Amino acid sequence: MIEIHPIPIRTRLLQTLLATLLFLITTSSYANPVVTGEYVEEWLDQYVTPSYLALHQANLALQGQAHELCDQVSLQALDEMQPYLNQALEALAYSQAIDGGPMQSELRNFQLYYWPDRTNLVTKQLGQLLDQPDLLVLQENGLRHSSVALTGYPSLERLLYMPHYREFVIRDQQGPACQYIVAVSDNLVRLTAEITDAWENSWRRQLLEPGNSGSLFKEQNDQVRFVFTNIDVLLTKIISKKLAKPLASSVSKAKPKRLESWRSGHSLIMLKANVRGLTDSLNLTLKPALIESGGAAKWQQIRHEISLIDQQLDQLPTPLVAHLDEPKYWQATQQLQVQFTQFQALLQSIYPSLNVQLGFNAYDGD
Amino acid sequence: MAMEDLTTPMSRRHFIHKGGACMLFALSSTNILGKNNNGPYWAGTAKQGNDYWLIIVDDIGQVFRQIKLPSRAHGLQKSSQGHLIVCGRRPGTWMLLLQHRHAKPHWLNAAANRPLSGHCCFSADGNHFYSAENALEASQGTIGVWDSHSGERLYEWPSQGIGPHEIQLSSDGIHLWVANGGILTHPQSGRDKLNLDSMESNISYLCLIDGALINQYTIDEPQLSLRHIAVNQNNQVAVACQYQGPEYDRKNLLLLINDGQIDYLPCDPKVTVELNNYLGSVTFDASGQWIAGSSPRSNRVVIWHLTKDMGAIHYYTLAIADACGLSANNELGGFIISTGMGHLYQYAATTKNLSAMDSDTSSTKHFSWDNHLANNIIPPLTV
Secondary structure, three states, rough: OOOOOOHHHHHHHHHHHHHHHHHHHHHHOOOOOOOHHHHHHHHHHHHHHHHHHHHHHHHHHHHHHHHOOOOOOHHHHHHHHHHHHHHHHHHHHHHHHOHHHHHHHHHHHHHHHOOOOOOOOHHHHHHHHHOOOOOHHHHHOHHHHHHHHHHHHHHHHHHHHHHHHHHHHHHHHOOOHHHHHHHHHHHHHHHHHHHHHHHHHHHHHHHHHHOOOOOOOOOOOHHHHHHHHHHHHHHHHHHHHHHHHHHHHHHHHHHHHHOOOOOOOOHHHHHHHHHHHHHHHHHHHHHHHHHHOOOHHHHHHHHHHHHHHHHHHHHHHHHHOOOOHHHHHHHHHHHOOOOOOHHHHHHHHHHHHOOOOOOOOOOOOO | OOOOOOOOHHHHHHHHHOOOOOOHHHOOOOHHOOOOOOHHHHHHEEEEOEEEEEEEEEOOOOOOEEEEEOOOOOEEEEEEOEEEEEEEEEOOOEEEOOOOOOOOEEEEEEEOOOOEEEEEEEEEOOOOEEEEEEOOOOOOOEEEEEEEOOOOOOEEEEEEOEEEEEEEOOOOOEEEEEEOOOOOOOOOOOOOOOOOOOOOEEEHHHHHHOEEEEEEEEEOOOOOOEEEEEOOOOOOOOEEEOOOOOEEEEEEEEEEEEEOOOEEEEOHHHHHHHOOOOOOOOEOOOOOOOEEEEEEEOOOOEEEEEEEEEEEEEEEEEEEEOEEEEEEEOOEEEEEEEEEEOOOOEEEOEEEEEEEOOOOOOHOEEEEEEEEOOOOOOOOOOO
């Protein structure tokens, strides 16, 4: 309990003045996030929509190539299809700074790209499918009800890049293997079409109009939190899944085949695309908010950290899977992990000054 | 252990927030304290900056007491006599016991090699409280039995499983429901889950006279951790789960123990997918006919209704950012919901009306309400 003593009138007046000043300070700095709806709209127009459109276009191109493949199955045709898969994987990685919303609805993120695959489920299920083809799976929209291990890029990556799968496809010619590649490419197109439709017809409005009835976002705080939580989730995924698992605790325990997309040698390309997605998102949201609130120096610090990450990525050899268990490159990759961790910590230290709150219970519960 | 007890300073902050100079003089009176001396109150723990607090609020969300905690807390509960117990979390080394809402804090240490593993609860008469603990040497759970007045740990019983988490008194007051989450952890391994491939979760029903196991409930889903429970007047138990299996594999997360049977409650499959295999808290409303389960990882609060005609139905799903803490208010189908964004909401299931409480801990103060709220002592419901 606080004991209250009589207060002289001059002291009261002084307290009143101080209180009024404090009120003005607190209400101006503790109101809404400094990141405004206008920045969120820019983020939607210049990052979210283009990134999903690019992913959809890449899937359409992949689909076109897949349909041509079955006309004349050959190793060369499989080789020619590889760049289309690579382009789609890179587009997916670029879009991963926004993994929430329609991407997570109906587990589309897993349907597109089931990774990490701790129990090697894709290999097991793909083996079963090719041994005893289930034609229902290959019919139109059949993959809609299939295991996520069979519906996306990971199985295509095996079929296009792994020698024994490639040989199987050639032997099989126009059999189920080729039909399966077509079915997966059709499914990928369906999924990204659903994602772009959902953003255009529902999520965009909900995000830009927080508080409207039916909106998942009740206030501007929720709207801004959505943007930065997505950024933070990707950083956590890079640190804890894309890097920590392959690195393990020492070079002798390194597990290169825990790298993302190692079969296509795309691990580094995916990471670089992730960084581009993060950079573009931050450029559109955090940068203007920091500059407007007098935090230009902080933005320079962020830029510096990003450039260090870019430099570190450039120093790593491709494909990383072939070099991660070499001490020099293991240490360089570990340094990259440290840089991402520091970068995440820097952003998290800046958010409170902009009145941005990430989730609390969502991050750490029992 | 001496911690800062900031009884009423939030009232000052509230004054500043409101900005009315005349409020300065209101502070000179005891009215602000006085209005909170009676009537319902809620308690929860929260983070502000790098500090953790026990926060006690009145029925309109105004803070009338806050006590600084040594570290993050987890479960907290009120007794029917007005005691309040708060459990420390990772490390679960301390508890805070208040004899009543204005009492001096009484800090208690967990027993050696018995780190707290989640929640505590009081006996019906409030003379004892029980703590969920891990017996490190045996990798098994224990229930510590404590004297609520002296704070002395009297003895312990096996929890009848691994990783006991939430414990609740039965409606008859002579049994204890124990949610053995099945996950083995050790202070030296931090948050690592050490037995995911062999975990077994159960709900155990213990006799409060001697700790004997009366009944035990399991489900055929080994990686579904039965972690949080709520008990209603009919001794029905709502069980909120967290699934430890593959992320893409989405499980039904709410079960009900009724008449000696445990079974899943229905849930819209789309909502099941959205919940991200994680419910963080569960509670009944004052009537015991409505259940709320929160999923902060999907920003959802799911409401079930136990109807007489149609059985249990999935009634509604609310979208609330980072919602986790749940408590009943004294309305039919009424709940208090707290969020990591600093908000307190009241929800009336009968009208589906969600309204923000005029909270002194709103996001503008950068308070983040933690996982749980302590239930208010609920007066008999008039329907």
